[in-house]
Amino acid sequence: MASPLSQFEIKTIVPIEVFGYDISFTNSSLAMLATVLLIILFLSIGLKNSSIIPSKSQTLVELSYEFIAGMIGDNIGKEGMKYLSFIFSLFMFILLGNLLGMLPYSFTWTSHIIVTFAISFFIFILVTFIAIFKHGLFKFLGFFAPSGVPKAMLILLVPIEVISYLSRPVSLSVRLFANMMAGHTLLKVIGGFVFVLGANSFIIGGALPVAFLIALTGLEIVIAFLQAYVFAILTCLYINDAIHLH
């Protein structure tokens, strides 16, 4: 049987090479392209005949918009509304990427750390620049020295704050990647149990793992939502830190 990790293998579809760099169109790029097309389809169908009394598809679009707008209002406040389009597209991109990966034989691009790390590193740089442009370099550096602490404690606290700030992109990306990879590996392993138990015992032997697999698929779909939500809300919190500095 193939290893449970073989589902994450990247296969080249259209080989492209520019100046010695391999920038081939792979199944990962195909999945990302499909995600973007799905988002465009979802939004354009929902808003095609927009009216005051919304249709069913328009309600879905409005629901997702209000969900993100409410999240920003709760966590950042009025100043955060200009980041609405960024966080909305981020949330939809990750959510539909996770859900697309739940289809059998599809590819989960969120289960690759390089993809999630690129997204979270972009957020990290964006947040740092917002803080520096809004408050100036000196006040931004003051962010690493918590106020109201004895001076002697700062020797200990400043390195901790700096490390925790620098580890943000790592923890943000590894959280999404680890959840997706572990979840899909688990599904594959349990799927293997169904096969082995069903073949080696009576038909009833495979029934229990199948029931477990169905429950696990439901859990995976919940986690797809939850991880997109956590990614978006942590981005909100980081932007809030940058705008308000404490």
Place this chain on the structure above:
Amino acid sequence: MDIESAKLLGAGIAVLGVIGSGIGIGSIFSAFITAVGRNPEAREHVFTMTMLGFALVEALALFALIIALLLLFVF
């Protein structure tokens, strides 16, 4: 000890990190139940925070699981 059994043992030990996450998830949901028991009206608001905490703690268990999988399949 040959390298293959060391790998299997290492993967088994690495997955022990899930214990901490189990304790964490238990304490998060016990706090959630206590909060809703005291003030049922706050359920909606507390639930989103519970889910956030749950996802953050669960991620730590997966870090341990990733190490175990790396030991088993990659090295």
